[in-house]
Amino acid sequence: MLFGLPIRNLRSLITASIMFLTFSIFLSIYGVIYIAVTKEIKKNFLISSKSFTSQIFDSMYQIMRLGWNREDLLLFINTLEKNYKNTPLKINIYRGKVVEELFGNIPEKSKDQKIENVLKNGKEYFENINMKLRRIYPIIATKDCTKCHTNAKEGSVMGAIEIIKDEKSMLSNIQNKLIFTFILLLPFPVALSYFVGGLISKKIENIASKISTEIKNIEKLNDLKRIDIKDESEYYEELKSLLKGIKSLMKRVKQIAIDKDILELEIKLTEKLIITSELIKEWHEYIKYMLLEVNNVANVYYLFTVFINGSKLNVDIFWKAKPEKEYKELFEKLLKSEIVKKNLLKTYNLELINIEHHVADSEKRIGEINKEDLITKTKSIFLEKPKIGGIVGIGIGSDIVKDNNRYMVVDSILATLINITGSVRAISKYIKEIEFYAMRDPLTYLYNQRVFWEFLSYEVERAKRHNGTLALIFMDLDNFKYINDTFGHTFGNLVIKEVARVINETRRKEDIAFRFGGDEFVLLLTDVSVEDAYNLAERIRKKIESISLPVNDNLVSLSISMGISHYPENGETPKELFIVADRLAQKAKEEGKNKIKLPTIEDVAEEYKKSSEKALKIIDAMSREKIEPFFQPIVNIKDNSIIGYEALMRIKGISSGIGEYIEIAENIGIIPRLDMILIEKALKKYQKEESNLYIFLNLSVRDIISLDVVKKLNELTKIYKINRNKVVLELTERESLKNLNIIKNFVRSLKKEGYLFAIDDFGSGYSTFKYLKEFPVDIVKIDGDFIKGMVSSEKDKIFVKSLINLGKGMNLKILAEFVENEEILKIVKELDIDYAQGFYFGKPSPDLI
Template identity: 40%
Template sequence: MLKLKKLSVFILLIAGLVSVLVTATLIVTMNTYINDVKSITIQQSKALAQQTFSDMFQIMKTDWTKEQLENFLKSLETVHKNSNTKVYLYRGKLVDELFGKINQKKPSPYVDKVFKTGTFYSYKTDSSIRYFYPLKAQNVCLRCHINAKVGDTLGVIEVKSNIYNVVHKIEVDIFKSLFFSLVVIVAGASFVSFVIMKVIHSNVNKFKKEIENIVSVDDLTKINFSNIDFFFSEINEIRDSISTLVEKLAKITVDKEILEFEIKLLEQFIITSEAIANWQEFLESLLKDIAKLMDFVFFYTIFRTGEDKFESFIFWRCKCEGYKKEVEEDILKSLKTSGIYVPGAKVDFQHILLENSIETIDYEKIAKLSKNLILEKPLVGGSVGIGISFQASENEVKKMAVEALLATILNIIGSIKAINKYTKELEYYATRDPLTNLYNQRVFWELLEYEVERARRHNYKFSLLVIDFDNFKLINDTYGHAVGDNFLRRVARIIESDFRNEDIIARYGGDEFVIIMPYTDAEQAFSASKRLLDDINKFSMEVNDGKYAKATISIGVAVYPDHAKTAKELFVLADNLLYKMKEEGKNGIKLPSDEDLRVVAEEFGKISFLLMETIDKKKVIPYFQPIVDIKTMKPYAYEVLMRIEDNGEILSAYKFIEIAETLGLVYKLDYILIEKAIDTIIKHQLPDNIKIFFNLSPKSLIIGDFIDKVKSILTQYSFPPNRIVFEITERDTIKNIEIIKKFVQALRLEGFSFAIDDFGAGFASYAYIKHFPIDFVKIDGEIVRTMTSNKIDEAFIKSTVTLTKALNMKTIAEFVENEETLQALISAGIDFVQGYYVGKPSENLL
């Protein structure tokens, strides 16, 4: 009886009765016989065709007549009249052309095919074999067939063999054997199936019921197969193996709930602007999601903030005041064990309450269940550690899932914290001069234009002071740039102390400063300027060995609206007055006279007339400056710069662009520039992979038909939009940011790319990254120029590189004027460079 329970014995018994191999063998045998018959018939047909041709050829050599041919064909019919094989001869067109047509069987498509291809062909059906043999012209044939050449098909012999009787006999014999075999197989299989199913069926139902009861991972632990006996020992072994597998799955399988939880967490790992703005809120949101699925007590992160300083944020799900000190000690112990902690280092602990959903805890138990990850070296953002403490009852699989995510969470939080830090630095240094900590030039312009608008609305006066040192170069040349920088820093503090809190003070560049004084007329501005002039005259800075550095200043003063109505006009006037003061002897203050105002008006009118003439005659001149790939030092792109001509002198854009914007002409200049630049590029056959940068005024972008006009120009020259990069200038843009944003997005959909120009020179820069789909960031030239001598500028550039790489943008450094700067930019990881050292602007494409 024990042997009968062995499934292998039962299979041997069934294999003797139920063998499908019998059927398969008989069918294979039948097909083999039939195929052999067909193959033999084809060979015989080929031999017969060759023999027929041979016989025919012997007669043809005797220059047979048409009568002989017809006799030969009749003999073929006579010879094969009572056989299963028929032979047909078909003459080709070449033969008919020479000897005329004869009565012959109408050629089938297969015959036509052989005539066309000149190759042997056989066609098989279940009941017949048709073999087609081409009669090709040989050298000896050309004697009679003068219109043919060697290889031409002159005729076709068809041998048709009827194999129906042979095939039918094979099939009848085989199917008789098959029928008998199937009767035995079906009867035996039915009996065996009845016996097996009766034994197994009831146990299969029990097995299925156990499986159907599984609805969660926890149900795997409740399955019991011990009361199921399949009778066959081999099947029972499978049952036991399945039981073992279920036990293992219960330990390692991740619940659907956990998978959905992990996917949700991973979706939140995308670094968004909201996450960058507040990494702590981002982490709290993650932890609240984790808490929905598992009962953890606390979670902590550790960051290194200095060589001997750390900070740790501990997020609690209970007040647990009595255990905070113990957790801090455990974290400190983990830090010391990792090797990253230095003796005497300070750890600043911050405790954050997520929710108060856990009433009591057994700290000794949860301490044993805590999991952490402490690194030997900090990651980006200073991340060095992370940890979580579970409740004792928590599912092991859930613990494993969260543990697996700890390293990822640590990396993400570190990256977000780093980008948050870099972003804050960018926002600060985008508005400040790094040397003096005063406002920079770009912010000055935005605030000056804002002040003009505010003064116009509220009908008040304000003054603008432009200040420049008279002999500052002498300080740099005598004592070095380090002393000169320190001197400027000291002077900046003097200026701050001499003016009101509401006055706006900026370093315009080099040793030039500007001051906006709201609600101030000419007399008040002169008084404040005199106070500053006196204080600078009194100031001297000790250098070394009893030597002192000293300098004087000249000041130009202009008042809105008495002397000018726009920001540009006001600055140009004050700047001109400054240089008049220098011409008159320096160390003084200059306010405008009537003559000064008349000269400014004349200059404005001259430029206005020149601009209108330039537009009318399309005399805009495009200049091209290469933007070089820092890895290959070959041009990646060209920036197109606008120039106009005035009596043989080429004027740069800074001399006329502000007036063009005031007159509302700048968009017309941009159209002409784009068209002329593309025409030049086409004529010079610039490679298709070279991009073209255009520095557009925001006032051009908001023109209603700007997009259509640009598309029309590109269509005219068949120039693809994806080669065009528009540089966005910050002048006026921040006021119209929503309007500009709409136009930028519309142009982006057309395939154009965008770059921020002078990034870091104004506080609008970060707004562009946040609001616009930017592809390139062009770092302000003043920052690039001083990066090798100013650590703040160098840090700004490196921070920008880190930020842009995280946002998948490319960086371009402007004003690269020497090898030292180029090497520093290579080390910083800049993508492209532009400046006189790598390529000067030129009317001709290099």
């Protein structure tokens, strides 16, 4: 582009540039001449006008001396007009007041303000308006003048002579001649510029053609060395400089550019960087794959990782092919030397190093390695949380060090390797912690309530298959609220830990102890009679009764109330057994505490009656479609905006205890139909009001097994015109996961259809980790008990942090349940959780808020 005009080639550019230069020179010459001519015209006018004035005045003076009359004056004026009539010069004579007073007026042009000013102040005046020059001279009285003009004094203004000359036509004539001359000369610079432009562009085209030919032959960076542009002596000095610049650029490109195959390798490795459950399990295979891929662009003999594992150092060595024994020994010496350099041996003994060798391509042998040329490149990582440290390294030939590009790739591979292995080990450590705290009570380390139901369900099923027996001992500490309120939570925790110790030490090896709630404990006994269960409970009761704990100069004694249920006499389902044992423990408290209650026929019959009444209510609700959806908002923590709603089941006529009714519905096998009624009603309402937000729908394992859920969901979303990307399906843990393959197929099917997938009550049981490991999860909802527990329990907070780190590490969105107040919300925000749900933001409502 030149001044906004498109220039397509060099010749056009040169021609246009010379034309512009020529035009600029002409304008400059024109301007200089114009200014000079106008100055000269003005100068000549000033000189000539003064001469004309003198002549006119002298003539007038001579006539006046001879004694002229009015007729002589008029004749003089008329003669002046005739003499200059056809000339650009105009001369006018004006009488002043002094002359008019004595001799009267004469015919003259009307006076303008400029004439009046001159007649008044007696000063000359000059002006130039568009080259129309005007000069006014005052006629000043001399001593001789006073003889005739008796009313005048010497120096009085007698009149004025005006001389006007229009030089515009002359100046225009000069301009026309200059332009005509320029037009006549214009073809010469145009022709010259076109010729010069063609000459220069031809020379540059030849050079460009040679460079283009050379560049077309470049496939790899080494091809830049072969580029040779000869005959530099023929080129102009400026073009020689350009060629030197191009050659310098090529050298620089070779230094900083990366070959296509290297970039493709990095892309391949980057694509594999997503940390999935498969990668966590098979990270050895990933490093083998990475080693083989790297060898496509660089000669890499081995990779290795050294990581701290307790008091040992775990070393994994990955060879690209089968190594000879001497190479293994050589490498182990190099490795130990590297460990010494990294100061790992300050706390770790060489004898505690555990070394494992792996081969990427077992069908090939590594061949001969030149020991002098072998170079080991390493990187290290040391993390405080979690406590992980180690080094990774790579064995390369010295030829790679000389090739800057490939050496950079090796360095990049090491960074990838340290990130992968470090992340995998960190996540593995987090998973172990999460699995432990998911199953254990953080205060007593007994199994928690969340795991209790899985163990109990498993043992009931096993007892059914093998005609076995089992017993539940439900224990409720007496007066614990009073102890806690009187002596504080710290002492209360000490009491809980002491009771847990007694239970754990007294139980049989095969029995399983649980902390069910704040001051509630459960023992699960297998293959046991009622009498044996009672005897064990009695031993525990007596030991607890004998405890006296000192606090504030007081001794606090303890006691505990217990209820026992036995399979199969007192119930055939986990829920029935638990309810019986729980109710009996409450009766023991009501009858005076520190007692053990065994079930009677009346106790069991009463519980069956209550369950039957609830079963009839839930069946009635289904047949009459009394199921209705309630919606609870889910918000974005960062701005408190609502991102969606969870649809929760409510039953008309039942105002409390909905959880028990749902469990009965599961037991009698009607929960799948209830869920589908709820889902259809929820989607119908959602379509009318909030189609742009997410809708969270709960599904039980039985839904998946017993119904064609994918088909039904597809039909409903089509009927109500709902975007499937806005439907989040929550997999609940209402029963144990028994058929993993069915769940896998279900999840894959719904993901293909576009639905999102969430794990509900994340962290509440071991099976949630199976989901996370096996399924493509989008969102995890951290169990509300952990969220609420963070306010008073640092261990719950640590556990939640571990869950968050695990989820974030796998690129999942995190949702906190049971956010009920500002205090909980503050902690949730500190932990960088994405979404929240709870009474603080809104209670479940039949209307979308």
